[in-house]
Amino acid sequence: MKTEIAALVAATLAATAATADEVRVYNWSDYIDEELLTKFEEETGIDLIYDVFDSNEVLETKMLAGGSGYDVVVPTGSFLQRQIEAGAFQPLDFAQLPNAENLWDVIKERTDKYDPGNQYSINYMWGTTGIGADVGAVTEALGEDAPLDSLALIFDPANMEKLAECGVHFLDAPTEVIPAALKYLGEDPDSKDPEVIAKAEAVLLGVRPYIQKFHSSEYINALANGEICVAFGWSGDILQARDRAAEADNGVEIVYNAPKEGALMWFDQMAIPVDAPNPEAAHTFLNFIMDAQNMAAASNYVYYANGNEASQEFLIEDVIDDTAIYPDEATLENLYTFTPYPPQVQRTVTRLWTKVKSGT
Amino acid sequence: MRRFALIIVPYLWLVALFLVPFIIVLKISLSDYAVSIPPYTPLLDFSAGWEGLKRFFSQLDFDNFLFLTTDDLYWKAYLSSLKIAVVATFLTLLVGFPIAYGMAKAEESWRPMLLMLVILPFWTSFLIRVYSWMGILSQDGYLNQLLLAVGLISEPLRILNTNTAVYIGIVYTYLPFMVLPIYATLEKLDGSLLEAAEDLGCSRTSAFWLVTIPLSIPGIVAGCFLVFIPTIGEFVIPSLLGGSETLMIGKVLWDEFFSNRDWPLASAVAVILLLILVIPIVLFQRNEQKQREAEG
Numbered sequence: 083m084k085t086e087i088a089a090l091v092a093a094t095l096a097a098t099a100a101t102a103d104e105v106r107v108y109n110w111s112d113y114i115d116e117e118l119l120t121k122f123e124e125e126t127g128i129d130l131i132y133d134v135f136d137s138n139e140v141l142e143t144k145m146l147a148g149g150s151g152y153d154v155v156v157p158t159g160s161f162l163q164r165q166i167e168a169g170a171f172q173p174l175d176f177a178q179l180p181n182a183e184n185l186w187d188v189i190k191e192r193t194d195k196y197d198p199g200n201q202y203s204i205n206y207m208w209g210t211t212g213i214g215a216d217v218g219a220v221t222e223a224l225g226e227d228a229p230l231d232s233l234a235l236i237f238d239p240a241n242m243e244k245l246a247e248c249g250v251h252f253l254d255a256p257t258e259v260i261p262a263a264l265k266y267l268g269e270d271p272d273s274k275d276p277e278v279i280a281k282a283e284a285v286l287l288g289v290r291p292y293i294q295k296f297h298s299s300e301y302i303n304a305l306a307n308g309e310i311c312v313a314f315g316w317s318g319d320i321l322q323a324r325d326r327a328a329e330a331d332n333g334v335e336i337v338y339n340a341p342k343e344g345a346l347m348w349f350d351q352m353a354i355p356v357d358a359p360n361p362e363a364a365h366t367f368l369n370f371i372m373d374a375q376n377m378a379a380a381s382n383y384v385y386y387a388n389g390n391e392a393s394q395e396f397l398i399e400d401v402i403d404d405t406a407i408y409p410d411e412a413t414l415e416n417l418y419t420f421t422p423y424p425p426q427v428q429r430t431v432t433r434l435w436t437k438v439k440s441g442t
Numbered sequence: 443m444r445r446f447a448l449i450i451v452p453y454l455w456l457v458a459l460f461l462v463p464f465i466i467v468l469k470i471s472l473s474d475y476a477v478s479i480p481p482y483t484p485l486l487d488f489s490a491g492w493e494g495l496k497r498f499f500s501q502l503d504f505d506n507f508l509f510l511t512t513d514d515l516y517w518k519a520y521l522s523s524l525k526i527a528v529v530a531t532f533l534t535l536l537v538g539f540p541i542a543y544g545m546a547k548a549e550e551s552w553r554p555m556l557l558m559l560v561i562l563p564f565w566t567s568f569l570i571r572v573y574s575w576m577g578i579l580s581q582d583g584y585l586n587q588l589l590l591a592v593g594l595i596s597e598p599l600r601i602l603n604t605n606t607a608v609y610i611g612i613v614y615t616y617l618p619f620m621v622l623p624i625y626a627t628l629e630k631l632d633g634s635l636l637e638a639a640e641d642l643g644c645s646r647t648s649a650f651w652l653v654t655i656p657l658s659i660p661g662i663v664a665g666c667f668l669v670f671i672p673t674i675g676e677f678v679i680p681s682l683l684g685g686s687e688t689l690m691i692g693k694v695l696w697d698e699f700f701s702n703r704d705w706p707l708a709s710a711v712a713v714i715l716l717l718i719l720v721i722p723i724v725l726f727q728r729n730e731q732k733q734r735e736a737e738g
Contacts (some may be wrong), residue, residue: 103448137700139701140700142700146478146479147479164477166479168479169479170479237604266604273613295603295685296686309582356479425475425702425703427700428703429702430706432698432701432702433513433515436515436694436697439688441686
């Protein structure tokens with residue numbers, strides 16, 4: 083019995099102590115070509131433990147609690163910025179990242195806002211937040227001239243009342259929806275002024291009765307199955323829904339549009355927690371991801387643009403030539419970015435969000 | 443000495459698993475939000491000695507508890523959770539009692555198997571069982587398909603993402619917690635008492651109400667507490683099956699903790715929730731004790 087206990091203790095200790103050949107990655111769900119994971123293990127001999135999440139809040143709480151045990155995590159820019167402030171990440175050692183030369187300056191300039199000097203993170207994917215629509219169902223509800231590419235589709239109660247029948251989902255992410263509502267009103271989407279933010283509340287309460295659900299990942303399947311006809315969601319997710327519907331050949335035709343009024347541009351950044359058990363393997367993983375062909379494989383699979391210029395020659399036409407993924411110059415001009423709310427404003431925003439969702 | 447040893451074990455258990463975690467949460471609820479790891483100040487630091495301890499205690503305050511009174515969201519959420527817990531407990535009792543009664547009345551050789559059937563679902567992950575309810579209750583789920591096929595309804599019912607689905611989920615999940623204690627008291631029930639009641643001219647129905655029910659009260663009360671207490675802070679079932687109109691304190695806690703990253707305020711919400719639960723439990727136990735003393 084005693085030896086059994088000793089053996090068990092030893093095994094547990096061995097499992098918790100990170101060995102040199104193990105790396106733990108925490109990434110968004112549906113966000114990589116899983117073949118890449120096997121390829122990484124084969125090439126490097128490092129065991130890869132891959133875990134997923136679907137909200138920045140969950141990731142951030144793990145980071146702030148400390149001791150998450152992850153070696154690589156993927157927060158969105160505005161969340162990354164606050165986590166850097168809290169001291170959650172270690173500066174990257176670029177000597178271990180020769181593939182960093184593949185990174186794209188256009189994106190680096192923009193992520194500099196969240197991670198000054200791009201010291202702590204590299205861009206994995208970026209995209210826009212916009213409108214996914216089931217063309218058939220929406221034109222049936224609103225007529226041929228339905229404004230598929232306008233925020234009026236989802237923020238004008240007259241439109242939403244008619245769309246409620248076929249189902250509308252919104253992201254359950256106030257930092258995505260409130261800026262869009264402000265943009266619809268012609269206000270500064272990045273405003274931190276509670277009075278301006280209150281205007282977004284009015285818009286949202288006006289369309290609230292017609293929104294079936296706030297959720298950040300269910301809409302992919304719901305759109306593809308024809309269960310809902312409109313989703314305000316992330317570009318690549320909606321494009322995945324489009325492809326799933328096409329594969330199922332169920333007569334559902336999905337389109338994605340970045341709103342013509344302007345769309346939120348976001349960046350998911352890979353970073354290494356300050357207490358990562360195996361920072362060396364973490365660097366190996368980042369370097370592997372920044373390889374032009376690997377990064378291209380990931381984008382070709384998930385339909386998101388990446389921050390890797392060298393990967394562009396390996397992208398399939400469906401990705402590189404699609405302006406919903408790689409926007410043209412004019413659309414790029416029209417995209418805006420978002421910075422984190424200060425704590426007191428954050429409270430107002432969460433409160434507003436609870437009110438919008440639950441009516442209380 | 444042996445007596446002392448016997449008493450100390452449950453107390454150690456209580457201190458290690460209840461008191462220590464509670465003090466940690468209480469301490470965080472008296473702290474302030476900060477952009478750091480962990481996201482609050484002050485931190486207890488013994489290296490600074492006595493002065494450090496004094497500074498630590500002087501930084502604690504009740505601001506977070508005061509804040510809870512400034513916004514009616516919290517009270518509404520507590521009340522709504524209480525309501526959902528009370529209704530769900532009652533529904534579980536309605537479903538659970540007949541099951542327990544049937545089990546206790548069944549042939550003795552059948553009972554172990556019936557008991558097994560009640561416990562068996564626990565062998566599957568709780569999460570998977572709640573997810574399968576999503577498949578049953580959704581717009582084109584099995585329930586709607588069945589009702590449509592039978593012709594009972596012409597339009598699919600909207601059950602998933604409503605409070606109805608939350609009640610179904612809670613009753614389903616906590617049913618064994620209701621059935622088992624009631625079954626335990628009913629099984630021990632002395633059959634000769636019922637015979638005596640009938641001999642004295644009591645009909646079967648009134649014997650049930652006058653003998654069986656009063657004698658099974660301890661089981662009913664235990665079952666109700668086992669269902670009520672976890673239900674009030676339930677988070678998983680309402681977040682998977684409930685819709686946006688489902689307001690429960692578990693969700694408010696989640697928002698404070700994850701969306702606002704305000705651990706101190708989240709802790710204050712949790713402390714109040716605990717007080718709400720502890721007070722009725724203590725009152726209940728006092729009452730039990732008094733009754734026992736009166737009987738003795």
